[in-house]
Amino acid sequence: MAGVLTRLPTRTGPVPWYARPATGGGVDPVVPPPSEAGPFPPGTTGAAAPQHGHPNRVRQSLRIAGDLGREVFAGAELGDTFSFASLLDPRLVVMTQHPDHVRSLFTADPEVAPSLAGESPVRPVVGLSVLTAVGQQHRRRRKLMMPSFHGEAIARYREEIRDATARHLDRWTTGRAFPLAATTQAITLDVIMSGVFGIDHRADPAEARLRHVVRRTLELSTSPVARFGELLNLDREESVGPQRWVVARLDLAMYDVIARRRAAHEPGARHDILSLLLDVRDEDGAPLTDRELRNELLTLVLAGHETTANTIAWTFERLLRTPAAHDRLRDVVRSGEDPDGYVEATITESMRARPVVPLIGRRVRVPWQLGDVVAPADSRVLIGILLLHHRADLYPDPFRFAPERFLGRRPGAHEWVPFGGGTRRCLGAALAMEELRIVVPEIARRADLVVDDPAPERPVSRNVTMIPARGGRVRATSLRA
Template sequence: MTTTTPTPVTRQVTTLDSLPRPKISVAAWARLFAAPEASRRQLAELGDRFVLDVPLMPTMFWTSSPDDVRAVFGDKTRALSFGTALRRLAPHELIFGERIMSWWASEDHTAVRRKVAPAFMGKALRGYEPVMEDVARQMMRDLPTDRPIRFHAHARTLAREVIMSVVFGVTDGERRSRLAHHMTELDRLVGSRGLAVRYAASMAMRGRWLPFPALDRVLSGLDEVTYEEMAVRRASSDDLDRRDCLAVFLELARADDQGLMDDEMIAGFQRLLLVAGNDTTAATLSWVIERLARHPVVLQRLQQTLADGDDTYLDAVITETLRLRPTVPFTVRAVNHDVVLDDVFLPRGSMVFLYINGIHRRADLYDAPDEFRPERFVGVTPDPSHWLPFGGGINRCLGGQMAMFEARVLLRTILREFTPVAEATADEDQVASTIMLLPERRATVTLRRRTAPAAG
């Protein structure tokens, strides 16, 4: 369960050449996104470890072994890089900027994480809760009832409003309008053919991205709102009671004597929270509603526990949903120099994929792994090498705790007022939207208003 730099000492080491491969790696790679659940079942036939060789891509070592997970997350050799992998495989540098990407791979990574951690924990989260509840209540007024809806569309609206209120904290009408416009444009561009073409080109150019001026303008607009908001708050003496991420970042910056939290870094984190938080929150809410609609016994117990003022079962429902329906299928590391991961030799330039979809369905880790059983997590903290919807190790998603808290608050507020009913008996399969895994029919349910909503 370790990573080591190769030495002349002899020991049994597995090479990538000796591991199984699908008959056609390109087809297997495409199926991972086109049909995630069918792909998981097919790849399970290759065992815990397999290799994909796809033209123009690094050699890809895939594993669903918990021992390998622990070795990756506990890597002390700095051979495995999350930031390098993102630069190679995802449009993160285009969206988050060079500063954030360099931070992911820098010596300052851990120090900055420690500095910003208070924005995503305890006291700060409790401060965000009233705003989250208010946003959810306002949105519920416009939720259609007694007819089928695609809940994911409404979840995206809810997630966006929460981000504007809790992450940016923008209250000025004109700035909030501009922020909403830029967020809409960002959604459009991220799902556009222009980005898809650049993504394909980046594969051929080994991670280098073609310019995207339209995206640059939108991102500059988002940063402009952040800089304006920071300037207004610094010029005002009425900012002490603000409860949003930007307020926490500004407070951290005032106490920063190392120069790590300057305005550019704060703007980068705001952008990071916007992009990562919006899609992930919407997907999580949609999957929970989809699961509950098809498990009325679970839903009934949940609504009763919420009426009793107990969030324990709700937390278990969210945790179990993210096990069965993680919002991303894998997390990845680039291999910066030759290393032995557990007992596998990984050459420089290859990549390690921790197959979340596979790990979460292991029968030796979870009893009846294909069944939706929130009870398995009641009063139980998930093992970080068995449950990893937010990744793990030093690169675990910064906002993971905040994402769980946000899902708890929003779902609690919604389920006290509405009961979701499925429109079809069959479960909704996972489908990929870029890298995000969404319900196939975008969580198509009918919401029925409860005649006696549970009191908080």
């Protein structure tokens, strides 16, 4: 792809994107100008996306790894679509933020525009699973997992969510600052462990060890060594370097759980996800291998709790820096009445302002039109969720945290996409929303929280996620039963 290098000397100005002040404008959206998008006739060419940043792939990748938000907001100054150099691909990577472009990619035939999840940096950790598989493999695995995340299954998880929330909030004390993400990770990890393994992890030593290893892995994942390990494992299917040691520890704990459960398994006797997978047989009547079980279970445990936990942490990071919104939420949940749906609006706004997964993508197998730009065949095309959620035409005054923008209004399917979309929409979206609807109001009901630093927390990257640098640090000034 050709393209003229455009340098941006201001690099989004002296104020970081996450600290930009609200302007106090309205919140009523307008419709963005339509933009044509979709497969382009074979053999044709069109304008290339303007290039942002440094032409050197290593330097550009390091800058993105160091401050993803700064880089993508700077690139967005070039228009709806731009490109950048990356270690992931010898050609320029294209990024877009227009809802029409998002629609074209979400509704495309997966054979024509397959997900980039198969090339994800999490692949060396979780292996081939429902998260990283593409095409027919993904459809098969998704169908296998779907019953565990809808309807009656969510109702079964509801009691565990409430119990885990109460159990961990009961440990809070007043006066001491702490990262809220530590509590929310403990809650959501308890929930997913219960759903996946169906045993109280506190009573089973093998699962308790696995839980400890998972928590320790997440604690280490933002260290400089871990960031180096991610770069070292780009485009690999098996881990090398420091990451290999971490994965080996996860494997030791996970395979121990699988072996114990295989030995004690009685077909049809239980309804947890591991029991369901142990009962599965392929077309030839063979059960899933230990490796296949490991990949799916590790994906569910890691991806099934960490994103939700950080969404809750981000929600209070935003609320506590927007006192009017925090006071209104607290008043609503303590009154026991929410006729306007303010809790739901607050959750929706939090996921707009701080999407935990800021980017997703497709590899277009044919030339793909994105407005006046055409991405060549076999290009990586990224959807900038963070950019889409901060479009001033969709969300006026986009840097203002304003739950009222969603009162009486549901966001468009291609305008609010924290769970992705199309056939790749997050399998655990229903469970995540159930956790948010229980945990967020319960924290607001039981605790009066303040922050020890009024400045917004800086987002940092952890693999494919964007988390608060200080874990959503809070202090409880008073607590309620």
